Amino acid sequence: MSDAARLARVALSRLTEPGEPKIAALVAQMGAVALLEALSDPAQPTPEARDVATRLRGFDPETDLAHGERLGLRYVVPGDDEWPVQVDDLMRAEVLDHRGGPPLGLWVKGPTRLDELSQAVAVVGSRSATTYGTEVAAGIAQALVRAGHPVVSGGAYGIDQAAHRGALVVEGANVAVLACGADRAYPTAHRDLLDHLGRTSAVVAEVSPGCAPTRGRFLSRNRLIAALTRGTVVVEAAARSGALSTASWATRLHRHLMGVPGPVTSAQSQGVHELIRKGAASLVTRGDEVLEVVGEAGTHLVTPPRARSRPRDKLPRRDARILDAVPLASPAPISSIATTAGVALLDVQAALRRLHRDGLVELSDRGWVLTPAANE
Amino acid sequence: MSDAARLARVALSRLTEPGEPKIAALVAQMGAVALLEALSDPAQPTPEARDVATRLRGFDPETDLAHGERLGLRYVVPGDDEWPVQVDDLMRAEVLDHRGGPPLGLWVKGPTRLDELSQAVAVVGSRSATTYGTEVAAGIAQALVRAGHPVVSGGAYGIDQAAHRGALVVEGANVAVLACGADRAYPTAHRDLLDHLGRTSAVVAEVSPGCAPTRGRFLSRNRLIAALTRGTVVVEAAARSGALSTASWATRLHRHLMGVPGPVTSAQSQGVHELIRKGAASLVTRGDEVLEVVGEAGTHLVTPPRARSRPRDKLPRRDARILDAVPLASPAPISSIATTAGVALLDVQAALRRLHRDGLVELSDRGWVLTPAANE
Structure with a gap:
């Protein structure tokens, strides 16, 4: 992209709000340079042009770009090597309708290149998260980065910060995307966290520095x-x-949407349960289940949680049948066990001796009964 | 069904284990009376016949039936008015393979007729349930009975007893299906609970009294x-x-299967999450969501949980846009709000006055900022 086009995008992103579908469509049709010229013409009759004119007083995009660079930010535009091409999906007509135009450019602070985010996963959620939620978010983010998937979140209180902090403990991309300028810290209590991400990975914003x-x-x-x-x-x-707005965007953009369940008594899980209920999100409980969804086909296969195998699983069929006839609580004489099992008395006698050796049955004054081990 | 057939079923259910597919198939083919005769013949060469002969010594079905009746039990067989025809689904070939033969008959104690269970819902789960699980189970069971759906469970510790106790507080069918004789209490600690259900609703067992x-x-x-x-x-x-075996049976029998999510950190929710993940169970969080699944079409429509509406939802579009331009944290002067919103200064001034009256913005020495109410 030419320097003129880059500067026109710097100007347009300062002068318009992000995602505005008309602006996105006009940039696509006539290019940023021509659009900026047209909008800067005070004779233009459209409301957009008047709005831009309102903001245009005393503004110079070259100064703006230099100012951003002094703050340690770079401005990445479509066509740059670093441009994350996946965001071009925002140019689709049905997405544009929802104020979903693609960004004119992205302000970035930090060493992570945006084209490294093709395998990234967003971990998002409530600002007023519970301890449960923050622990789960941290664990999932950590598992993702360890598996080579960059984590993206919004730097906010609650789930966002838990995701960033969880991902910090392993090396890998850990990217905060902010609603304010990439030079600012919002919330201000996260200044140190965002500074750290800006030094070690990346802080990204669509709006101009200082916004x-x-x-x-x-x-x-x-x-x-x-x-x-x-x-x-x-x-x-x-x-x-x-977080549900992020979820809706994931659905509109045909991205994978996953939800972590929680207690049905927790208001903070209500929105997630609704996403799963209506089939918008798939249920995930831990990092490797997320990897199974977002990973390349066949690279991450989850072993479903299984209890350890139990001694009774290995019994011969006939012994298992006799074990089944031994009561759980009130001891029974061998004759009653033989009748229940429908097996001859001598065979039952021999089987009970084997089961006793395996610790599955025990003999009291009143007869045979299962041990706690057999009940596991 | 003839008295002879009923007595033959009493005998066969005493002499064989429930669900045995060969017995079920033979009863279907030759009838219970002929089968019992064949099995009682000591010259029969099959293992089943020998097993039956082992148990047959000194047994008289008429005495057995009379004994059950003295204990307050009735024996319900197919063809009786009270027979719950839905259990005949157990005769399907693919179900028979899993030791899923239909019951020969059902021993029942209590006033609830089994043909009243056509709209029943099972509420089941871990014996070692958490407080969370027992509270949710009680709430769901109560909502079901209140809506006219009988609740069925297994009378066990944990979720089962919570379901029964939850359903007790409203009038309606609340049925325990036991793995032992319907005259017995297992676990013994639930003697009072099971006696209560046997007086007010029903205790059901497939195996004979005393088993x-x-x-x-x-x-x-x-x-x-x-x-x-x-x-x-x-x-x-x-x-x-x-409880997962009940879940598998529900799936095999094409019944609705539902799961209540819980914390992903709770081992007691792991099996449920796996059922939802693999698509076997649908996620439910409360009674009316269960009713939506099991009820007649259109009788129970769930209103998705919604937060209350907020003052900002009712603002005219232009005021909302100006409100959007007011910072969340650091106050901004009106000129900067006008630039951000892209609206003329005088209009912004008028709008801020309206927003202030609605309690959405406030003015400090350094400028305008959102109130906590605007952030809700």
Whole structure:
């Protein structure tokens, strides 16, 4: 992309709100340079042009770019080697309708290149998460990075920060996508965390340096998290959590959507349960189940959780049948066990001796009974 | 059914183990009377015949039936008005293969007629349930009975007893299906509970009065719980819980299978999560979601959980856009809000006054900022 086009995108992203479908469509049709020229013409009759004119007073994109670079940010645009091509899915018509235009460019701080995010997974959820949710989020994020999948989240309180912190303990990409400028820290309590991610991996923002987070920008940011990643894991979300907007974007963009269940008594799991119930999200309980969903076919195969095998599993069929006839609680004489099992008395006698040796039955004054080991 | 046939079934159910596919097939082909005669012939060369002969010494079905009646039990057989025809599904060939033959008859104690169970729902789960699981089970069982759906469970510790006790507080059928004789209490600690169910609703068993519970009989009992009901709700189940055998039976019998999620850190929810993950069970979180699955089409429609609406939802579009431009944390001057929103300064001024009146923004020395109410 030419320097002029890059500068025009710097200007347009400062002057318009992210995801605006009309802007995205016009950039695609006429290019950023021509669009900026057209919008800057005060004779233009459209509301967009008037809005841009309102913001344009005393603005110079070259200064803006240099200022960003002094803050340690680079501006990545489509066509750059580093451009994450998966976000171009946001150009699809049905997505545009939801204020889902692709970003004009992305401000990035940190060594992780955005084209390394093709296997990334988003781990998101409630800001007011429970201890349960934050522990599960940290564990899943850690498992993902260990398996070579970058983790993307929003740097917020609750699940987001748990995901980032969980992923920190292993080496790998751990990317925060912010609703404010990539130079800012929101929430301010996460200044150290975001600085760390900016030094070791990446902090990404669609809005220009210095921009404040607004509600509309949070929603745009959520679409970007979904678009950048192969799949989104929602760890906790109340009935009306912002994480559900990320989930909707994942669905619209045909990304994998996964949900972690929790107690049905917890409001913070209600939104996730609803996603699973309506079939929008698949249920995952741990990192390797997420890997099974997002990984290349056949690379991650989950072994379903199994209890250890028990002594009774290895018994010959006839002994198992006799064991079945031994009561769980009230001891029974051998004759009654023989009748219940329908096996001749002498055979029962021999089998009970074998079962006793294996610790599965015991003999009391009143007869034979199962041991706790047989009840496992 | 003739008295002779009823007595032959009393005898066969005393002399064979429940669900035995060969016996079920032979009863279907030749009738219970002829089969009993054939099996009683000591010259018969089959192992089944020898097994029956072992148990047959000194047994008289008429005495057995009279003894059961003295204990307050009745013996219900196919063809009786009260026969629950849904259990005839156990005659299907693919079910027979899994020791799934239909019961020869059912011993019943209590006023609830078995043909009243056509809308019944099973609520089952771990014996070593958590407090969480027992609370959820009680709530679901109560909601089911209140909606006119009988609850069926196994009378065991944990989820079973929570389901029975939950259903007790409302009037309706609340049926325990036991792996031992319907006159016995297993576990013995549930003697009072089972007596209560036997007085007010029903205790059901396939095995004859006095029979002890054995492992094989628990598995047969589980198939009966699944067969008697329209659907099974598994509330908690570890990776190798007996409740999963009821779940498998529900699937084999094309009944509805539902699972209640729980913390992924709880071993008692692992088996349920696996059922949901593999698509065997649908996720339910409360009674009315169960009703939506098992009820007649259109009778129970669940309103998805929704958060209450918020003041910002009712704002005109332009005011919402200006509200979006107000920072969440660091106050901003009106000029910067106008630039962010891309709206003329005078309009912003008027809008901020309206938003302030609605309690959504507040003004400090350094400018405008959202109130906590706007952040809800």
